[in-house]
Amino acid sequence: MRVSTPHLGNLHLTLEDLFRRLGCEYVKPPPTSTKTLQLGAKHSPEFACLPLKINVGNFIEALELGADTLIMAGGHGPCRFGYYGIVEERILRDLGYDFEFLMLEPFGDGKRAFYRTFAAISPGLTVRKLWKILKVSFSKGRAYDRLSKRSLQVRAYEANQGDTNRALKAAEELLLLADSPEEIEAAEVEALGLIEAVQQDPERDVLKVGIVGEFYLLLEPFSNFGIEEVLGNMGVYLERTVWVTDWIAPNRNNYIYGYPKKLVKQKAAPYLDQNVGGEGQETIGGIVLFAERGFDGIIQLLPFGCMPENIATSIIPKVQRDHDIPVLTLAFDEQSGRAGMITRVEAFYDLLRARRGSRAAIA
Amino acid sequence: MRVGIPRSLLYYKYLPFWKTFLTRLGLDVETSPMTNKQILSWGVKVAENELCVPVKAFYGHCMALRETSDAIFVPRVVSVEERAYTCPKFLGLPDMIAAVAEQLELPPLLTPKLNQREKPSEFKWQLINFAREQFGLSRLEAVAAIEEARVAQRRYQESLVRGHKPVDLLPASRLNRTRFRPPGEKRKRIGLLGHPYNIYDGYITQNLIARLEEMGAELVVPEMTDHHVLMDAATDVPKQLYWTYEKEIMGAINHWTGNRMIDGVVYVLAFACGPDSLIQVLIEHRAKTYNVPMMSLTIDEHSGEAGLVTRIEAFIDMLMRKKTAA
Numbered sequence: 001m002r003v004s005t006p007h008l009g010n011l012h013l014t015l016e017d018l019f020r021r022l023g024c025e026y027v028k029p030p031p032t033s034t035k036t037l038q039l040g041a042k043h044s045p046e047f048a049c050l051p052l053k054i055n056v057g058n059f060i061e062a063l064e065l066g067a068d069t070l071i072m073a074g075g076h077g078p079c080r081f082g083y084y085g086i087v088e089e090r091i092l093r094d095l096g097y098d099f100e101f102l103m104l105e106p107f108g109d110g111k112r113a114f115y116r117t118f119a120a121i122s123p124g125l126t127v128r129k130l131w132k133i134l135k136v137s138f139s140k141g142r143a144y145d146r147l148s149k150r151s152l153q154v155r156a157y158e159a160n161q162g163d164t165n166r167a168l169k170a171a172e173e174l175l176l177l178a179d180s181p182e183e184i185e186a187a188e189v190e191a192l193g194l195i196e197a198v199q200q201d202p203e204r205d206v207l208k209v210g211i212v213g214e215f216y217l218l219l220e221p222f223s224n225f226g227i228e229e230v231l232g233n234m235g236v237y238l239e240r241t242v243w244v245t246d247w248i249a250p251n252r253n254n255y256i257y258g259y260p261k262k263l264v265k266q267k268a269a270p271y272l273d274q275n276v277g278g279e280g281q282e283t284i285g286g287i288v289l290f291a292e293r294g295f296d297g298i299i300q301l302l303p304f305g306c307m308p309e310n311i312a313t314s315i316i317p318k319v320q321r322d323h324d325i326p327v328l329t330l331a332f333d334e335q336s337g338r339a340g341m342i343t344r345v346e347a348f349y350d351l352l353r354a355r356r357g358s359r360a361a362i363a
Numbered sequence: 364m365r366v367g368i369p370r371s372l373l374y375y376k377y378l379p380f381w382k383t384f385l386t387r388l389g390l391d392v393e394t395s396p397m398t399n400k401q402i403l404s405w406g407v408k409v410a411e412n413e414l415c416v417p418v419k420a421f422y423g424h425c426m427a428l429r430e431t432s433d434a435i436f437v438p439r440v441v442s443v444e445e446r447a448y449t450c451p452k453f454l455g456l457p458d459m460i461a462a463v464a465e466q467l468e469l470p471p472l473l474t475p476k477l478n479q480r481e482k483p484s485e486f487k488w489q490l491i492n493f494a495r496e497q498f499g500l501s502r503l504e505a506v507a508a509i510e511e512a513r514v515a516q517r518r519y520q521e522s523l524v525r526g527h528k529p530v531d532l533l534p535a536s537r538l539n540r541t542r543f544r545p546p547g548e549k550r551k552r553i554g555l556l557g558h559p560y561n562i563y564d565g566y567i568t569q570n571l572i573a574r575l576e577e578m579g580a581e582l583v584v585p586e587m588t589d590h591h592v593l594m595d596a597a598t599d600v601p602k603q604l605y606w607t608y609e610k611e612i613m614g615a616i617n618h619w620t621g622n623r624m625i626d627g628v629v630y631v632l633a634f635a636c637g638p639d640s641l642i643q644v645l646i647e648h649r650a651k652t653y654n655v656p657m658m659s660l661t662i663d664e665h666s667g668e669a670g671l672v673t674r675i676e677a678f679i680d681m682l683m684r685k686k687t688a689a
């Protein structure tokens with residue numbers, strides 16, 4: 001059995017670990033590229049949101065590499081994501097591919113169905129064994145998230161451009177080799193050490209920007225043209241609302257992000273007191289939280305036409321006025337270009353700098 | 364107190380219910396005018412650019428009510444059946460309008476939340492609480508209002524199933540009037556598929572209904588079939604759709620094709636519509652499998668009349684030739 005699933009940021013690092021433990025062959029789709037996107041866009045409906053188009057591209061490339069079993073995450077709406085799988089399967093079958101298709105529905109829906117999806121790719125798997133495997137692989141996922149979170153902050157202060165990226169890469173490799181829980185724990189300490197060891201310039205006057213928006217755009221650097229790295233290189237300290245492990249195993253606390261769900265919803269409530277799917281409420285709540293902590297500005301990232309984010313975008317002008325914080329909204333689709341993103345980010349940077357200057361002058 | 368109902372979005376589905384209910388609460392109910400140039404351009408100006416055209420129009424309808432209404436009715440319709448949702452945009456609509464209310468000087472909004480996702484009977488309590496809290500009605504009075512509203516809605520739906528289109532029944536749908544129709548033998552049965560607010564808003568669709576009928580279409584619309592039949596017809600997928608209104612659309616195409624009720628289908632969808640962008644794939648697949656010609660019409664605020672006419676003419680011509688050839 002040759003199993004594949006679409007890319008999502010650095011999730012493939014965790015998946016490699018998971019599939020190895022499950023004893024099945026993981027056909028990692030080739031890294032998402034412009035070709036992947038073009039392929040996906042060509043075969044997807046025009047108004048489908050960007051993540052679906054990239055998913056389709058990843059699947060096609062994986063099938064071409066010989067994958068015979070495809071797995072896609074599910075859900076129950078109200079946004080489109082929960083129905084992606086059904087539509088993706090239809091598109092691929094209409095193209096003439098032959099494969100097994102498995103939808104992995106949320107654990108909360110039914111433990112048995114959840115277990116059965118894994119058992120289908122890992123014969124002889126017991127429930128106990130699945131738990132053990134998930135626990136270890138997930139702890140690795142958490143470690144990857146903590147590393148990238150820290151590097152977002154360190155990059156703003158690095159003395160030599162590129163050091164953080166190199167350190168992160170080395171750090172991730174350390175983790176890749178770790179096997180037992182003890183090894184993973186030790187590797188994470190060592191890996192974090194590599195990132196802390198990046199030479200920093202603590203005197204640098206960095207801007208603080210919060211990144212909010214739709215999960216895929218936030219988690220997949222390909223889809224946003226590596227905006228975090230661009231900002232980091234400009235000396236901008238970043239925090240963001242969505243992290244892979246907070247997203248795949250939702251829980252009350254948002255361990256990586258750091259703000260419990262309840263608090264986020266509370267902060268969103270005066271503007272959006274209703275779950276509208278996707279990250280609609282998280283975006284609004286996130287803006288308020290970052291603003292309260294004195295961040296200089298916010299960047300909202302979304303796929304063009306994303307429903308929950310379009311709702312948020314419609315409400316943001318009011319949040320922005322009330323909290324006096326600039327928000328830059330960037331929507332992406334297959335026609336977007338890196339140059340356009342950079343121009344807008346640079347203009348936003350200048351605006352934030354100017355505001356800082358005038359704020360300092362008043363003080 | 365005078366309350367305004369925007370003639371937009373779910374108006375086409377639930378006007379009889381809402382109007383009766385609000386009237387029974389002792390309110391004077393008015394509806395905004397039919398969508399027109401002014402309304403749409405207001406909407407386009409204030410609404411976020413990426414939104415679908417019916418939601419943009421909704422903003423315009425709220426603005427059209429601001430001079431005459433003391434309050435605007437913008438219910439939060441989260442779910443109309445168990446384990447399902449409506450479109451996310453209906454979930455967020457009151458918040459979206461509230462975010463611009465001050466700037467546009469809108470009157471206060473009435474935004475009862477209607478959510479039957481967990482339990483269908485909740486609906487009644489949500490309306491009772493709304494009537495009690497906002498208008499000081501007793502529980503009995505509220506129940507009576509709900510009952511009367513239900514009767515009105517049932518009557519409306521029964522007329523729809525008898526073959527009337529929403530535009531024949533709802534007040535003043537002038538734009539969709541068909542002036543002449545070709546003789547019976549020259550007509551083709553065309554399924555007109557899509558959300559009611561996309562199909563029946565004559566201004567946004569540029570008189571689509573009248574144009575199709577004048578060209579010889581015998582229209583079949585989703586509302587003509589009982590809701591339960593549509594829902595049943597939509598179940599042949601590996602995973603049930605969680606959007607009720609999309610499920611109706613899927614059910615309609617399945618029902619029509621499965622029972623050979625149509626010669627062709629015109630699928631109207633709004634530019635950037637989220638749910639439709641996905642089920643489009645399934646609808647196209649179904650039409651292809653059953654060998655029913657299909658045309659997708661995308662509407663937005665820029666849709667030009669000339670392009671639309673040429674496209675539907677070509678489509679109907681093709682259908683006419685197909686039948687004669689066979």
Ligand code: SF4
Nearest residue numbers: 049079080081278306
């Ligand atoms: S959150 Fe937005 S972009 Fe993501 S799946 Fe839902 S609608 Fe599409």
Ligand code: SF4
Nearest residue numbers: 415450452633636637
């Ligand atoms: S279903 Fe589509 S057209 Fe209707 S409100 Fe939602 S996005 Fe707009």
